[in-house]
Amino acid sequence: MSGKTWGGRFSADTDKRVEAYTESISYDRRLYIHDIHASKAHATMLSEVKLISMEEAQSIHQALDEIKNQIELDEFTYSTSMEDIHSHIESALIKKLGDVGRKLHTARSRNDQVVTDVKMWVREAIAQLQSKIRTLQKAFLESAKENNEVVLPGYTHLQRAQPVLASHYFLAYIEKLQRDFDRLVDCRKRVNVLPLGAAALAGTSLPIDRDRVAQLLGFDSVAANSLDVSSDRDFLVEFLGCLVQIALHLGGWSEEWILWSTTEFNFIDLPDSFCTGSSIMPHKKNPDVLELMRGKTARVIACLTHLMILVKGLPLAYNRDLQEDKVALFDAFDTVSASLDLAAPLVFGTKFRHESIKARLEDGFLDATTLMEYLIQQDIPMRTAHEAVGKLVRLCEQKRCKLADLSKEQYEEVRTGLSSGVYNILGVSRALRAFRSFGSTAPDQVASQINLWIDRLS
Numbered sequence: 001m002s003g004k005t006w007g008g009r010f011s012a013d014t015d016k017r018v019e020a021y022t023e024s025i026s027y028d029r030r031l032y033i034h035d036i037h038a039s040k041a042h043a044t045m046l047s048e049v050k051l052i053s054m055e056e057a058q059s060i061h062q063a064l065d066e067i068k069n070q071i072e073l074d075e076f077t078y079s080t081s082m083e084d085i086h087s088h089i090e091s092a093l094i095k096k097l098g099d100v101g102r103k104l105h106t107a108r109s110r111n112d113q114v115v116t117d118v119k120m121w122v123r124e125a126i127a128q129l130q131s132k133i134r135t136l137q138k139a140f141l142e143s144a145k146e147n148n149e150v151v152l153p154g155y156t157h158l159q160r161a162q163p164v165l166a167s168h169y170f171l172a173y174i175e176k177l178q179r180d181f182d183r184l185v186d187c188r189k190r191v192n193v194l195p196l197g198a199a200a201l202a203g204t205s206l207p208i209d210r211d212r213v214a215q216l217l218g219f220d221s222v223a224a225n226s227l228d229v230s231s232d233r234d235f236l237v238e239f240l241g242c243l244v245q246i247a248l249h250l251g252g253w254s255e256e257w258i259l260w261s262t263t264e265f266n267f268i269d270l271p272d273s274f275c276t277g278s279s280i281m282p283h284k285k286n287p288d289v290l291e292l293m294r295g296k297t298a299r300v301i302a303c304l305t306h307l308m309i310l311v312k313g314l315p316l317a318y319n320r321d322l323q324e325d326k327v328a329l330f331d332a333f334d335t336v337s338a339s340l341d342l343a344a345p346l347v348f349g350t351k352f353r354h355e356s357i358k359a360r361l362e363d364g365f366l367d368a369t370t371l372m373e374y375l376i377q378q379d380i381p382m383r384t385a386h387e388a389v390g391k392l393v394r395l396c397e398q399k400r401c402k403l404a405d406l407s408k409e410q411y412e413e414v415r416t417g418l419s420s421g422v423y424n425i426l427g428v429s430r431a432l433r434a435f436r437s438f439g440s441t442a443p444d445q446v447a448s449q450i451n452l453w454i455d456r457l458s
Contacts, residue, residue, distance in 0.1 A: 014081070023080040024323050027330060031085050032071050034120040036064045038113065038196060039089070039104060041216035046106055049207050056100050063096045064089070084323075086110055086117070107208045109200035111230040111318040116196040118326065120217065122239055123191055125333050126184045129246070132340035133181045134457065137174045139347035141453050144170035147352055148450070151432060152267070153366055154441075160364030163428045166352065168441040171449050176249045183242045191235045194219035198229035201317035230317035233325055237311065240304040243332045244297075250339050251297035254290040257350070261287050266356040271349030274342070289346060293339050303332035362402055365393050367431035371403060374425045374434075378415060388414045402426075 040061050047057035067089055070076040082088050087110075094101035143166075150166035194217065197203070197210035203226040210222045223229045260267035270287055278284035306328040310321055368389050375385035395410070396403055404426040408419035425434050435442035439449075 019080045019083075022083060022320075022323075024084045024326065025078050025080065025082065025088060028326050029071075029078065029085045029088075030330065031117045031121055031326075032089065033068065034117040034124075035086055035089055035113070036068050038116050038120065038217060040064055041213050042108060042196065043104055044216060045209050045212045046103070048212060049209055051106055051206060051208075052100075052103050056103060059097055059100050060093065060104055063093050063101065066096070067092050084110075084114075086113055107199060107204045107206040108196065109198075109230075111200050112195045112198040115229060115232065116194065116217075118329070119191050119193075119195065119219075119235065122235065122329075123188065123218075125337075126188050126191070126239070128337065129243075129333075129340070130181055130184055132337065132344075133177050133184075133246070136340055136344045136347070137177050137453075138457050139344040140170040140174050140177075141450070141457060143347055143350075144174075144446075144450055144453075148446070150352055150354060150357065151361060151428060152357060153361065153364060160366055162369050162441075163361070163366045163432045164441040165432070165443065165446050167450060168446045171446065171453065173249070173253060174453055177246075180242065180246045180249060183245065187235070187238050187242050189220070190238060192218075192220045194222045195229040195232070198223060198226035201227050201230045227317050231314060231319070231322070233307070233311050233322060236325055236329055237304070237307055240300075240307055240328065240332050243336045244300050244304050246336050247297040247300040247339065250336075250343060251294045253343075254294040258287050258290050258294070261290075266353055269351045269353060271346065274346045274349065289342055293342070296335050296339060300332045300335050303328040303335075361428050365396070365403060366428050367403055367426050368393055370425055370431035370434050371422070374422065375414070375418075378418065380415060 043052070043057045043060040043064075046052045047054045052060075067076070070092075076088075076092070078088060082091055090101070090105060093104060145167070147166040147170070151163050152166050152169055153160045154162045154164040154169075194210060194214040196213050196217075197208050214220075214222050223232075257268060257270070259265055261270050270285070270290075272285070274287075274289045275285045276288045277286065307325060310324055310328070314321060371392075372382075372385045372389045375388060376382055380388070392403060392406065392410070392414070396406065399405075404423060411419040411422050425431060432441065433443065435445070438445065
């Protein structure tokens with residue numbers, strides 16, 4: 001018997017350079033537990049359909065458990081000559097059991113074996129990400145409750161636009177993260193389809209029971225086309241797409257807080273334990289964690305691009321190119337997972353500089369849109385009202401004053417009788433109270449949303 005699982009066809013040993021070039025054990029060894037679980041389920045099914053005996057299945061189970069313990073105790077030997085974790089485990093099994101170990105691969109190919117293991121790994125990865133997303137949502141929710149009296153300038157184009165409650169700001173990220181959570185839920189539906197039993201590409205002539213394996217491994221259904229199974233990496237493209245969206249949300253939030261921590265904004269005080277200093281400037285407090293979180297978004301996007309280019313134009317069924325899928329998969333997951341681990345404590349540890357925010361809150365005409373909408377309620381057409389307020393803002397800029405500082409006479413020029421009520425809606429606090437639409441930053445709307453999320457995340 002050759003040392004290779006496929007060596008019977010060959011008359012010469014594999015070149016050592018080829019072994020080094022084609023190995024994947026350096027990174028796919030993290031699939032060991034999934035390979036063992038899938039192999040035990042496969043052995044159980046083989047015994048139930050009488051392809052191996054019950055005693056043989058029990059021996060395989062016991063030996064696989066011993067291999068698992070060896071791996072976890074760091075007593076397992078890896079070699080590039082055996083390519084991947086699947087071959088390593090099978091080789092170790094044969095070493096323990098001889099011909100009984102050689103029976104495990106009955107009605108199974110590494111093609112369907114690998115994709116089964118990867119799907120099981122992705123299921124766990126999805127669960128881990130969802131747990132971390134929930135933790136970050138709870139951090140944002142706590143900040144929303146803690147800062148429910150704080151008013152912030154809202155921005156478009158990085159220009160001051162309208163006032164918003166800080167709690168409304170935090171709720172926005174809870175919503176974004178909920179979409180990330182829901183995308184993972186939906187992604188799992190396509191992940192949780194069993195590939196095992198498709199064999200290399202055409203299925204098998206042996207009387208296997210794929211539904212039984214699906215039951216044992218917790219898959220919802222069984223893949224219906226064996227030719228599709230070997231080449232299918234749609235679920236990975238979708239999963240990495242979910243990871244990219246999480247990374248994009250974290251990157252956008254990071255950018256905001258990088259800006260908000262500057263002297264120019266001076267909105268927040270980041271925790272010292274999540275910042276670094278300068279080797280030459282002793283006063284510096286740099287938001288390096290947030291900068292890296294923003295920067296690592298590019299890395300996750302690159303992983304998705306890697307995978308999409310990898311599968312582009314591949315013919316059916318399996319091609320060795322697909323070995324490279326796990327490089328992108330593991331790197332993208334590890335990056336996003338680590339970012340989520342840091343995001344929640346960073347949110348918990350950051351404090352708003354209330355006085356600094358309040359000191360400049362009336363700058364930037366945050367009440368201008370509310371004034372326009374007040375004019376609309378006075379039966380002035382929207383475009384006419386928009387133009388009128390624009391002219392008033394320009395006048396304020398010339399006079400270096402606020403809209404509330406303009407005289408009654410100046411408002412009367414816009415419309416007779418306007419001055420009697422206009423001052424009741426001017427100023428940031430009054431403008432904020434004027435909001436009323438569902439989903440807006442109106443205090444009662446925000447309070448209602450906070451209560452909904454308290455119930456949802458409890």
